[in-house]
Amino acid sequence: MFEAGFIYLFPGLDPAKQNAQIPSKEMNMNVVGVPDYAAAEKAAKELVARGCTAIELCAGFGAEGLARIKKAAGPGIAVGAVRFDFHPGLGFKSGDDVF
Numbered sequence: 001m002f003e004a005g006f007i008y009l010f011p012g013l014d015p016a017k018q019n020a021q022i023p024s025k026e027m028n029m030n031v032v033g034v035p036d037y038a039a040a041e042k043a044a045k046e047l048v049a050r051g052c053t054a055i056e057l058c059a060g061f062g063a064e065g066l067a068r069i070k071k072a073a074g075p076g077i078a079v080g081a082v083r084f085d086f087h088p089g090l091g092f093k094s095g096d097d098v099f
Helices: 037-049 063-073
Strands: 002-009 019-023 027-034 054-057 078-081
Touching: 002 037, 027 037, 037 054, 037 063, 054 063, 063 078
Parallel strands: 002 027, 002 054, 054 078
Antiparallel strands: 019 027
């Protein structure tokens, strides 16, 4: 079974409440919402502990945020990101400017 993760970012989210697993026959998508980069680093470590070998980040993560999550996830974990230059949900700023 392939385990993948998706972390989305928005102020005020609670990873204990904003989380779900979307199962399918051949993969599970583990989704978690976080309020900031520090919580995202923790969520990435938890996803890896659950067996996720690929983590995608929402467009709120800037280059700095992506680097932080790659480091938190550790070697051998594929980390990628959806990209907006400026995220509409973050006041048209990058997460790097907000968090």
